[in-house]
Amino acid sequence: MNTLVYALLLFTSISFGQEWNTNFETAKAEAITKNQHIILVFSGSDWCAPCMKLEREIWDTEAFKSYAKENYTLLKADFPKRKKNKLSKALQTQNEQLAETYNPNGYFPLVVVLDKTGKQLGALGYKKTTPEAYIKLLNAF
Template sequence: MKKIFLVLFLISFSMSNAQELIWHTDMNKASELSIKEKKPMLLFFTGSDWCGWCIRLQKEVLKTSEFGKWAKENVILVELDFPRRTAQDATIKAQNSQLQSIFQVRGYPTVWFVTPKKSDEGKMNLNGLGSTGYVAGGPEKWLAVADGIVSKKK
């Protein structure tokens, strides 16, 4: 009986850890949070309902406990989705298209790391630290690349 309880506890704990990650879709809110917490933003350009490599990156890296722990400590997560079959709010769609153009995203998945800075006029500027995409080898390999990019902020 104790073993069953322990297994159920561990399963629920690992599921709650994965569920705690917050992926923002509103760049204004994410930028404010990034400035407040002094963390760069991870911008995940994805085609969530059609891009095979995006789905693979999610499964192999972004939905792992290793990534979850790293993300909570290091970045503010922002999903910039370009779905084909899923309806999307017009404001979010326009925002995502504008950012796709600014960062010259030509393929998916693309992950940009940026730091926001508010100008004296109140305009938000994004400083690109670097980008990556799918990296084979699981969360360890992907996080090594991400750490190399995020360390430029420090």
């Protein structure tokens, strides 16, 4: 019985979970296919308090998840500090290159809205607001 419960929970989290890409080229290809803008998030997932708040208050909400699923391709560039969260060398290199291009000042969190080809349309950081208001800010770009 426990196995069935775990399988259902796993299926539910996969079916309704948010799809965050970690590969820039994959995200661009998806954005082109779906004709969507890309939301690129620079995050320090294990050390940046505002990054964690943004995750909890905006990205993890049903309002954002359902809107983003239909309207955005999501890409996360993470910069963890803890050894247990270390990224692969290839992913770390890609994220550093993304930072050089889109986040040269090293702000965390930084949310960059790109068109489907990777051209920057605008950027913002953490804001203490509702998911719906944050979506409006993203759409303003």
